[in-house]
Structure formats: C-alpha cells, structure tokens
Amino acid sequence: MISLLIVDDHPVVRDGLRGMFGADPRFEVVGEAADGAAAITAGEQLRPDVILMDLRMPGTDGVTAIKELAKRGVPARILVLTTYDTDSDVLPAIEAGATGYLLKEAPREELFRAVEAAAQGQAVLSPTVATRLMGQLRQPAADPLSEREVEVLQLIAKGATNRRAAEQLFISQATVKTHLLHVYAKLGVNDRAAAVAAGFAQGYLTLEG
Numbered sequence: 001m002i003s004l005l006i007v008d009d010h011p012v013v014r015d016g017l018r019g020m021f022g023a024d025p026r027f028e029v030v031g032e033a034a035d036g037a038a039a040i041t042a043g044e045q046l047r048p049d050v051i052l053m054d055l056r057m058p059g060t061d062g063v064t065a066i067k068e069l070a071k072r073g074v075p076a077r078i079l080v081l082t083t084y085d086t087d088s089d090v091l092p093a094i095e096a097g098a099t100g101y102l103l104k105e106a107p108r109e110e111l112f113r114a115v116e117a118a119a120q121g122q123a124v125l126s127p128t129v130a131t132r133l134m135g136q137l138r139q140p141a142a143d144p145l146s147e148r149e150v151e152v153l154q155l156i157a158k159g160a161t162n163r164r165a166a167e168q169l170f171i172s173q174a175t176v177k178t179h180l181l182h183v184y185a186k187l188g189v190n191d192r193a194a195a196v197a198a199g200f201a202q203g204y205l206t207l208e209g
Contacts, residue, residue: 002119003030005048005076007039007065009057013104017052017081020108027115036060036068043074049119053098055082055089063190066096077118081111090129092190100124143186150204152179157196157205 004027006017014032021027031046033039037060043051051069055062066078077099082089090101099118102111103126114124145153148169155165162180166173184190187198199205 001028002026002050002115003028003046003048004115005029005031005033005039005042005046005051007033007036007042007051007057007062008054008081009034010054013054020111021115024112026112036062036065039065040068040072043069043076044072047074048076050115051076051078052081052115053078055080055084055093063092063096066093066098070097077121079114079118079124081106089190091185091188101129102126103128145183145186145204149179149183149186152176153183153195153199153204156180156192157199 004021006014006021006029008014008017011034014034018029018032022029030048031042033042035057039051039053039062040060053062053066060068062080062082066080069076069078078097080093080098080101081104082101083104093101099121100114100123102114102124106114106126117124151169152165155168160168162173162176166176169176180192180195183195187195187202189195189198196205
C-alpha cells in the first residue's frame with residue numbers, strides 16, 4: 001500500500017483526491033495540507049511514500065516546499081498535480097526535485113499509475129509537459145529576450161503593473177502576461193523580482209534605464 005499526502009489550497013480538490021485514492025486498496029491517504037508550509041511539516045512528521053503537490057498556493061508555494069522537503073531529507077517522492085503547464089511552472093518544479101508533473105485534468109487511472117510509478121522513483125510527465133521540456137532541451141541555452149519582452153521587463157522594473165504596462169505599450173494585459181511568461185522561462189525565474197534581478201545581471205536592464 002502506497003501512503004499519500006495531499007497538498008492543495010482548495011478543500012474541494014483535497015476532498016475529491018482523498019475520496020478517489022481512499023477508495024482504492026492500493027493507496028492510503030495519511031494526511032492533507034493546504035499550503036507549502038503545512039506540507040513541509042506534514043511531510044516530516046508523516047513520511048509518506050508520495051506527496052501530491054499543487055504549485056500555486058497562498059503563502060509558501062509548491063516549488064519552495066519541494067526544495068525545503070529535499071533540504072530536510074524527507075524521502076517522499078513528489079508528484080506535482082496542478083492546473084498549470086507553462087514553462088515558468090514546469091521547469092522550476094522539475095529542477096527543485098519533483099519526480100513527476102501531471103495536470104489535474106488527467107483521468108483517474110492515469111493518476112493511479114502516476115502515483116505508483118512515482119513511488120518507485122520513476123519520472124512521470126503528462127504529454128504536454130514532456131513536450132515543453134523537450135522543446136526547452138532543443139532551444140539554445142541562452143535564448144535572448146525579444147525587443148518587446150525587454151520593453152515589458154523595463155516597465156516591470158520601474159514598478160509598472162500589467163495594466164500600466166499594457167497602456168504604455170498599447171497592447172492588452174493578456175499580451176503583457178504572455179510576454180512575462182516568456183521572460184520568466186528565458187531567464188529561468190518564476191516571479192517579477194527574480195526577473196528584474198536577472199535582467200540586470202544579464203544586461204537587459206541598466207540603472208540609467
């Protein structure tokens with residue numbers, strides 16, 4: 001029997017996963033956590049075989065929790081289960097030490113197989129995530145930012161919101177968000193502050209600019 005810890009900030013999702021896995025004799029749900037900090041504590045105390053980890057949660061996020069669990073020597077395999085498959089979500093999670101990455105839309109049997117595989121230390125990736133990772137491997141190591149991506153980064157560095165950046169560049173907020181996701185992926189970061197820091201380090205931003 002594989003012991004599971006379920007980590008998600010939505011009670012409905014946790015209840016659904018507990019019911020699904022709890023009804024199958026191959027699995028035992030030993031605990032739940034609503035954020036990354038609680039996941040770290042529960043992971044240390046419960047020592048589950050597999051942790052189902054959401055990524056975007058209030059407070060301590062999933063990637064931070066994955067890193068901290070590894071740092072503390074918690075042996076659990078971590079299977080990311082999330083709604084998001086953007087480069088800025090996938091790559092940091094895999095680099096942090098996640099054994100696998102699945103989307104919440106995955107069918108029940110696929111989830112069961114993924115947990116069993118993860119418990120054995122096998123890498124598990126949804127098809128879309130695998131495609132993204134292969135795409136990253138095929139890209140040059142230092143994929144430069146486009147002119148528009150640099151413009152967005154410069155505005156963010158000056159404290160502009162997505163809405164303000166959209167107004168200044170005469171584009172939609174959705175387009176600004178898309179450019180930001182590309183910036184995050186190319187710079188290997190997952191938030192605005194890290195993007196700005198990387199922008200200065202790589203010469204895209206200057207103190208004069």
